[in-house]
Amino acid sequence: MAPRYLIETFGCQMNVHDSSRMEEALRARGWEACTSEDDADLIVFNTCSVREKAEHKLRSEVGRLRPIKRARPELIVAVAGCVAQQEGERLLTEIPHIDIVVGPDNLADLPELAEAARLGGLPVARTVFDVESPTFLGADPGPHREGSPVTAFVTTMKGCDERCSFCVVPYTRGPERYRSMQEILEEIARLVAAGVQEVTLLGQTVNSWQPPETTTVKSIAGSAEPRPSFRGEASHFPELLRAIAREIPLLRRLRYTSPHPRHVTPELVAAHAELDVLARHVHLPSQSGSDRLLKRMLRRYTRAELVERSHMLRDSRPGTTLSTDIIVGFPGETEQDFLETLSMIREVGFIAAFGFKFSPRPYTPALKLADDVSEAEKAERLARLFSTVEALQQAHLLTLVGSRANVLVEGTSKPGGTKGRTDGLVPGRDGGPAHMRMMGRSERNEIVHLDLPPGLDGRMLVGRFLDVRIERANAHSLVGALDESTLRSLPALAEPPRQAVRLQVVAG
Ligand code: SF4
Numbered sequence: 468m469a470p471r472y473l474i475e476t477f478g479c480q481m482n483v484h485d486s487s488r489m490e491e492a493l494r495a496r497g498w499e500a501c502t503s504e505d506d507a508d509l510i511v512f513n514t515c516s517v518r519e520k521a522e523h524k525l526r527s528e529v530g531r532l533r534p535i536k537r538a539r540p541e542l543i544v545a546v547a548g549c550v551a552q553q554e555g556e557r558l559l560t561e562i563p564h565i566d567i568v569v570g571p572d573n574l575a576d577l578p579e580l581a582e583a584a585r586l587g588g589l590p591v592a593r594t595v596f597d598v599e600s601p602t603f604l605g606a607d608p609g610p611h612r613e614g615s616p617v618t619a620f621v622t623t624m625k626g627c628d629e630r631c632s633f634c635v636v637p638y639t640r641g642p643e644r645y646r647s648m649q650e651i652l653e654e655i656a657r658l659v660a661a662g663v664q665e666v667t668l669l670g671q672t673v674n675s676w677q678p679p680e681t682t683t684v685k686s687i688a689g690s691a692e693p694r695p696s697f698r699g700e701a702s703h704f705p706e707l708l709r710a711i712a713r714e715i716p717l718l719r720r721l722r723y724t725s726p727h728p729r730h731v732t733p734e735l736v737a738a739h740a741e742l743d744v745l746a747r748h749v750h751l752p753s754q755s756g757s758d759r760l761l762k763r764m765l766r767r768y769t770r771a772e773l774v775e776r777s778h779m780l781r782d783s784r785p786g787t788t789l790s791t792d793i794i795v796g797f798p799g800e801t802e803q804d805f806l807e808t809l810s811m812i813r814e815v816g817f818i819a820a821f822g823f824k825f826s827p828r829p830y831t832p833a834l835k836l837a838d839d840v841s842e843a844e845k846a847e848r849l850a851r852l853f854s855t856v857e858a859l860q861q862a863h864l865l866t867l868v869g870s871r872a873n874v875l876v877e878g879t880s881k882p883g884g885t886k887g888r889t890d891g892l893v894p895g896r897d898g899g900p901a902h903m904r905m906m907g908r909s910e911r912n913e914i915v916h917l918d919l920p921p922g923l924d925g926r927m928l929v930g931r932f933l934d935v936r937i938e939r940a941n942a943h944s945l946v947g948a949l950d951e952s953t954l955r956s957l958p959a960l961a962e963p964p965r966q967a968v969r970l971q972v973v974a975g
Pocket residue numbers: 627628629630631634635636637671672727
């Protein structure tokens with residue numbers, strides 16, 4: 468019987484993406500996925516160390532396996548990702564039932580390390596950055612089939628050259644390394660051929676992308692000259708966006724995450740204005756609206772610059788929306804600093820925000836600053852942040868009631884949206900027939916739930932773009948409906964999605 472693996476993923480989209488690549492590498496070597504720890508021969512924890520809470524959770528989850536490992540010594544326990552990189556061999560000493568520690572740049576080695584462990588090899592830590600010749604594990608989507616994902620992430624770069632004083636990422640992911648334009652285009656083309664409709668470009672500072680030294684930018688994008696950014700630095704990211712739009716015209720929607728405000732250039736704004744494929748939404752981490760704190764955080768932009776660039780992006784195309792990340796309780800944050808953050812959020816008009824309480828992380832410069840905002844104050848500020856953003860979000864969603872949206876159907880609505888069911892079935896009122904509730908996203912990023920007429924199987928709509936009438940707004944999402952004319956055309960929608968992809972890319 469084939470050996471079986473179970474991967475538990477913590478943290479950001481980058482980790483979710485890395486877990487998928489580890490799965491592909493394991494499957495290529497004959498491993499099979501399983502869903503229960505009892506059935507697994509290999510359990511991998513793909514870890515996050517960006518917040519203290521996530522690291523604690525990882526340690527408690529790995530600790531929980533100790534009795535299982537005692538009962539089944541042949542079980543292989545692996546820790547991957549940022550905590551693996553940060554702690555390295557120390558993890559093997561601290562938690563002796565761990566067999567493998569593997570850093571983000573060494574994920575392709577996991578099958579080989581797991582096979583060695585199965586043959587009785589000693590515990591091993593492999594955490595070497597591939598600085599000299601970076602490699603990027605591309606997705607292998609295979610042929611289009613029912614149930615294939617309709618959205619996908621594509622890595623464009625890894626690591627980070629910023630040194631934000633609160634952030635451990637430069638230490639766990641290493642320096643910036645860029646993927647060639649050709650590799651990026653080829654992966655997107657493969658995904659589109661497999662039925663993917665929407666691609667999100669992924670990178671720690673995705674908009675600082677530059678062609679690696681071996682790539683001939685001139686032959687692809689028509690210019691070898693670095694374009695000036697606000698600070699006189701080069702970013703070729705807008706050229707990458709243009710090349711994707713030009714070379715893969717069948718790609719329907721393109722997003723990217725996460726951009727750094729420092730690299731929001733006039734060229735990037737122009738790309739938003741010109742390229743229909745770009746979603747009308749940008750997640751722009753701002754972290755604070757106080758100049759004093761932005762300086763302490765080493766973010767390298769001022770509040771005025773942040774607001775100006777946000778407005779430029781928002782105004783690039785009508786209806787463009789922005790969301791952000793905010794840290795509350797950074798060392799030295801006063802009530803006045805926090806109020807400036809709230810006023811910045813209102814001034815920009817962010818319609819969503821991920822908020823985090825500051826927690827000191829190893830190696831970071833902020834460790835030298837006193838963590839002097841109490842837990843109670845951090846919690847109170849976080850609650851005020853969320854209520855400010857929710858009010859903005861609710862006002863935004865209400866403006867959309869009665870409008871139309873182009874919605875990409877991603878699947879059935881999740882539990883909670885359908886009272887705990889996972890099949891998207893919503894019980895009918897007063898004992899009436901049940902109907903399916905589907906979930907999709909608008910061209911901005913609003914979640915749109917779609918109630919279908921009873922008897923209509925929504926699974927045939929997955930991967931389709933539908934013209935939806937927005938009927939009402941929930942707290943964080945919209946509810947839409949299909950017009951009679953769209954419903955009448957649904958049999959035609961049952962045709963399989965197009966698969967042919969034109970790809971002409973000059974060598975990188
Ligand atoms: S830009 Fe700053 S916050 Fe983002 S990954 Fe780099 S160091 Fe961390």
